[in-house]
Amino acid sequence: MKFEIKSSNLLKILKKIIKITLSNTTYEELSCFLLEIENDKIVLTASNGNLSMKTELEKNDEYLKIIKTGSVLINAKIMHDIFNKLEDEWFLFELKINNLIISNFKNNNNNDFIFKLSTMTIEKFPKITFDKEIENKVSFKKTLLQNINDQIAFAINTNNNSKPALTGINFKFSNKKLYITATDGYCLAKKTIPYLEEIKVDNKEFNIPVYLLNEIDKITNDLNKNVNFYFENNLNLIIEIDNYLFQTRMIEGIYPNTDDIIKNILEKEKTIVEINNVKDFLNIIELSIILSKKDTSPMIQFLINTRTNDFKINCLSNNDNIGEVIEQFKKFNFIKNKNIDEQIKVVFNSKLIIHAIKSFYKCKTISLSISWPKNYTIIQSEEEIGLLQLVLPIGEK
Structure with a gap:
């Protein structure tokens, strides 16, 4: 095996390979990558047992010249660390017995490098197919x-x-x-x-x-x-x-029919609240949980009164010593109200409701469809067609 390559082209691939191999802590062969030299290209393959990656670099006089075909299994971290410290220049790779010899044979400055790296038995590396049908x-x-x-x-x-x-x-x-x-x-x-x-x-x-x-x-x-x-x-x-x-x-197992779950909730009687400023709405929710940062699972309560057009956000904490925060939110309006109750009380896990709202980070407005009587809440936006968040309430308080 023998070829010449510009170090920058190899380093670009090694930076991706290292992200796979470093996650393996069990098998020594999976800390390596397979380097195969063919007549018209080089092929690099890496795996950590769960995720495998393969890429090719075609022969090109500007950055890759192939002299002799062959294969080698070499430690990915060592290769990455070497080329991450070197200037962009031509390097010669040559396999001699069980060692990979790397040298900057075309170097025009005063620094000459020769690395002699031990290789592993190729048969230890898993045979991975990448069949594209x-x-x-x-x-x-x-x-x-x-x-x-x-x-x-x-x-x-x-x-x-x-x-x-x-x-x-x-x-x-x-x-x-x-x-x-x-x-x-x-x-x-x-x-x-x-x-x-x-x-x-x-x-x-x-x-x-x-x-x-x-x-x-x-x-x-x-x-x-x-x-x-x-x-x-x-x-x-x-x-x-x-x-x-x-x-x-892939993960084996049958996934629940979520389409039916969503359909059943959307068909229920509901109150639809339009939030006119998502950023402000999110800021108020995050502000309300400031006093409960030490609480492992603070809860957020929405208090909505359809008769008085009132929307309050309350943080419910398990720690009685931290105080209480109740915020008034005004940038909303009711689109549709089919709820028989004038006052809606719904409590969420703060982490879940914050994540759900943050997923609409590009949107200015969102709608909260709060069903009755369970208060399941579906979040959607006309600015993000196709995205739907469903958050189940913890209960009413």
């Missing part, structure tokens, strides 16, 4: 991953061992749309996205661990290409962004 492809804008992180992921209970499916993000492809859902039983976040193009994939559903989607988003945060999904089989999913392929295992 074009007929099973569906594409979305890169912002999809960021939207999941900002608007959906908070609703997941990652410690729900009794229902593994609820520890991930649910993707449902149906009626030419993608439905993304997360729920922990107390709140539900749902986003609907139309396909970018006509595809054959439909009536398909799977669950992905949310932390893997977050890892992919962090690794590819400098890329702006579309996100392509390829359904390899019922267990694995291939995600493609630019020149990077990721393979992630």
Whole structure:
């Protein structure tokens, strides 16, 4: 194996590889990456056991020249640390017996480097397939991953061992749309996205661990290409962004039918309150819990009087020594009122209601649809079509 490469091109890939390999603390071979030299390209593959990544760099006289094919398994952190300290220049890679020799053979200054690195047995590295079945492809804008992180992921209970499916993000492809859902039983976040193009994939559903989607988003945060999904089989999913392929295992289990849950709540009698300034509304809620910062789970109570057109926000704390905060909110109006009660009292977990409102960070107005008699609250906005947040009340006080 022998090739020449500009260090900046290799370092760009190593910075992504290291984010995968460093999360492995069990198997030594997974702290390495597989470097394969072919006639017209080099292929780099890394895995931590849960998430695998593959990328290719084609031969080009400006940054990559291939002299001899071959393969090597090398420690990712050592390689990253070396090239992270070096200037951008040409380096020669050559495999001799069980050592990888790296030298800056074209160096024109006074600093000459030769690194002799021990390699690992390639057979110890897992055999990972990245089969892209074009007929099973569906594409979305890169912002999809960021939207999941900002608007959906908070609703997941990652410690729900009794229902593994609820520890991930649910993707449902149906009626030419993608439905993304997360729920922990107390709140539900749902986003609907139309396909970018006509595809054959439909009536398909799977669950992905949310932390893997977050890892992919962090690794590819400098890329702006579309996100392509390829359904390899019922267990694995291939995600493609630019020149990077990721393979992630799906979570087994049946996801609850959240469409029926939402439909049943929307059909109930309800009061719809339009919040005319989301930023101010959120500030008031966050201000109300300042005195209860030491409280592990402060609660927020909405006191709404439809007759007097009154909206108060109250922090309910388990600690009687911290005092009390009651805020009056005035930037709202009633769109529709079908609630038989003139006064509505509903209590939420402050963390959940704040996250739900923050997901509409681009919006100026939102609507709170408070159903009767259970006071389930659905949050939506005409400025963010397709996003829905459902927050269950803790109770009435």
